[in-house]
Amino acid sequence: MIVPRHRVVIVGGGNAGISLAAKLLRGGCPDVALVDPNEVHHYRPLLSYVAGGAATLDDLRRPQADLVPVDVHWYEDRVRAVDPVASTVHLAGGRSLVYGDLVLCPGSEVDWDAVPGMAEAVATPHASTSYLPEHAPDTWDMLSVLTTGRVVFAISDRHVPCSPVGLKPLFLAADHWRATGVLDALTVDLLVEGSRLAGTAQADEELRLAADAYGVRVRTGTAVERVDPVARRLDLRSRVGTETLTYDALYLAPPHRAPTWVAASGLASEGSDGFVDVDPLTLRHRTYPRVWALGDVATVETSPSGGALRKQVPVVAHNIPASRAGVPLRHYDGYTVAPVTTSRSELLLAEHDREGHAEPTIPFPDLARPRRSLYVFDRYVEPQIYWHRLLRGKVS
Numbered sequence: 001m002i003v004p005r006h007r008v009v010i011v012g013g014g015n016a017g018i019s020l021a022a023k024l025l026r027g028g029c030p031d032v033a034l035v036d037p038n039e040v041h042h043y044r045p046l047l048s049y050v051a052g053g054a055a056t057l058d059d060l061r062r063p064q065a066d067l068v069p070v071d072v073h074w075y076e077d078r079v080r081a082v083d084p085v086a087s088t089v090h091l092a093g094g095r096s097l098v099y100g101d102l103v104l105c106p107g108s109e110v111d112w113d114a115v116p117g118m119a120e121a122v123a124t125p126h127a128s129t130s131y132l133p134e135h136a137p138d139t140w141d142m143l144s145v146l147t148t149g150r151v152v153f154a155i156s157d158r159h160v161p162c163s164p165v166g167l168k169p170l171f172l173a174a175d176h177w178r179a180t181g182v183l184d185a186l187t188v189d190l191l192v193e194g195s196r197l198a199g200t201a202q203a204d205e206e207l208r209l210a211a212d213a214y215g216v217r218v219r220t221g222t223a224v225e226r227v228d229p230v231a232r233r234l235d236l237r238s239r240v241g242t243e244t245l246t247y248d249a250l251y252l253a254p255p256h257r258a259p260t261w262v263a264a265s266g267l268a269s270e271g272s273d274g275f276v277d278v279d280p281l282t283l284r285h286r287t288y289p290r291v292w293a294l295g296d297v298a299t300v301e302t303s304p305s306g307g308a309l310r311k312q313v314p315v316v317a318h319n320i321p322a323s324r325a326g327v328p329l330r331h332y333d334g335y336t337v338a339p340v341t342t343s344r345s346e347l348l349l350a351e352h353d354r355e356g357h358a359e360p361t362i363p364f365p366d367l368a369r370p371r372r373s374l375y376v377f378d379r380y381v382e383p384q385i386y387w388h389r390l391l392r393g394k395v396s
Contacts, residue, residue, distance in 0.1 A: 004073075007031035008320060009089055011079050013032050013038060013064060015390070016295040016309050019343035019385045021072050022393030023317040033073040033097060035089065041067050042133055043386055045339070048165050049379060051130035051139035051251075052172025054344065059383070060133075067391050077217035079106070082265040084288040101290050102274050104267070106259055108159055108212035108296040108304075124229050126245060130169055131161070142249050143173040149248030150187040152234065154224045157194040158255035159273065161364060162305040164198040164338035164350060164374055167207065168280030174214040175344040188216045189245065191236065193223040198338050200358045203350035203370045210342040210370070212225035224252075244396050258297050267291065271392035275299045280354065281331040285315050289323065290318050300332065302354035306386075307337030317393075335359050346370035347378050 008029055011015045013036025013263050021032050041064045049055035068074045078092040082102065089097045110131060112119040121127035129140040143151070151173075155166045170190060172367070177183040182211050190197075190211060197207040211218050219238065226235040227250070234245045258274040267285065269277035276293035280300040283292035294312040296304045312332050319329045334354025341347045349367040353359045360367055367374060 003088075003096050004033070005098040005100075006073060008098045008103065009033045009035065009097055009101075010102070010103045011035045011089065012104065012295070012297075013041070013068065013074075014105065014107055014295070015071070015105075015306055016313060018067055018082075018292075019309070019393060019395070020103060020105070020250060020313050020317060022069050022391060023313060024320070024393075025071055026393045027317055027321065031073075031322070032069075032071070033075060033099075034068060035074055035075045035079060035091065035097070036075060037066070037078045039064055039076075043383055044161075045165070045378075046383060047130045047133060048168035049138045049172070050136040051128070051143075051146055051169040052341070052344075054172055054177065054379065057133060057137060062387065071391075074204070079259070079261055081261050084265065084267060084291055086138070086284075087290060099290070101292065102322075103316060104262070104291065104293040104297055106297055108161060108256040108275075111158070111255045111257040113320035114156075114158060114257070115224055115227060116254065116379055117229055118224075118254060121227040121229035121250060122252065125226070126202040126232055126248065127229065127252065129252045130166070131254060131256075137277060139169055139251060143169065143223050143251070144176065146177070146249055147182045147198040148185045149333070150189065150246060150247040151251070152189045152191065152245065152247040153191060153251045154191045154234070155253040156223065156255045159258075159275070159296070160256055162193070162303065162336075162338050163253055163395070164203075164207075164340050166199060166251075167322065168341045170216070171210060171214070171341045172344055174216065180212065183214065188214065190216050190218045191222040191224065194222045195220050196253055197352035198340060199336070199352040199356055200350050200368060202358065203338070203340070203348060206348055206369060207340060207342065232278050232283040240244040256296070256299055262297065267293075272299050278336065282319055282329045283312060283332060284319065284323070285330070292320065300334065301353070302334040302336045303334045303338070305338060307351070308335060311335045314355045315396055333359075339374070343374060345372050345375055347375040349374060
């Protein structure tokens with residue numbers, strides 16, 4: 001069997017993979033292949049709006065065939081393994097591909113094993129998540145009908161993609177409960193595993209003020225250790241010890257992990273939980289110079305987000321040919337952003353670098369304060385930019 005060879009092989013057909021493929025083609029790369037098994041493409045930032053009753057799945061779905069650039073060799077398959085010494089990608093269907101450069105951006109996946117009982121709980125009507133398309137509508141079905149009882153929102157910090165976005169369903173639902181007159185009859189607990197609600201001190205303060213206005217009880221440094229879906233009980237661990245908390249409705253921003261083949265292929269570093277070991281500045285693998293990674297699967301020392309990809313994609317698109325030509329590589333400064341609603345009409349941006357320093361896109365107005373214009377941009381304008389410019393390699 002003849003093994004196909006490609007100048008660049010990209011694993012993952014989400015935001016990172018398709019926008020990078022388009023940008024490489026625009027930059028003159030003659031041979032780009034994409035490995036991705038999905039027939040449907042999801043604009044994932046809208047999933048939190050679906051979970052908050054402000055969007056539908058139809059708003060965020062497109063056929064993958066309509067989005068993959070026509071000059072890209074698309075392999076509709078999954079990766080089984082990578083041999084970085086032989087520069088070969090092995091596919092689940094039995095085929096293999098040889099690459100000149102390999103880019104890994106398959107994303108991460110929910111780690112159901114991280115919290116015992118989590119998967120079983122989400123299979124009931126009393127718990128859900130917005131991090132999977134099949135569950136996002138269930139989240140709003142669960143939250144919208146509540147009129148009394150305790151609702152718990154639990155936000156993990158274990159590799160969760162853009163974890164502050166898990167607060168969107170909370171604030172969208174709280175505004176709905178206030179408008180329908182049931183907010184005072186609900187006990188709302190927010191459990192955040194990290195020390196902040198968002199990556200900057202100002203955004204954290206603004207979100208705490210919003211939570212306080214809705215009567216939400218905020219606890220940081222608190223992780224869910226176990227879920228009992230029958231008793232609807234959570235075992236919690238915090239700085240002060242362990243305790244239990246019951247719930248009538250539970251929203252989870254769950255821990256994530258890298259695909260298992262990453263570590264099995266020798267591409268992860270020790271202590272990285274299986275994520276691709278790249279130089280966080282150049283996004284080049286520390287051991288294999290023809291391997292690159294970006295997005296949720298890469299160890300870039302900052303929280304993953306779609307906004308981070310807008311900075312990472314141009315870096316990789318430049319660095320692949322630059323490394324071949326022996327010219328200096330570009331650096332990714334760690335910029336990331338979390339857009340978080342504070343109501344059904346306002347939103348703020350938490351923009352920062354990998355050290356947690358604020359890195360606003362524009363100096364004025366202050367985008368870390370809730371604004372109606374930001375809500376409109378994030379909910380309605382940003383998706384159009386995604387479909388018509390970003391995925392076509394037109395955003396730098």
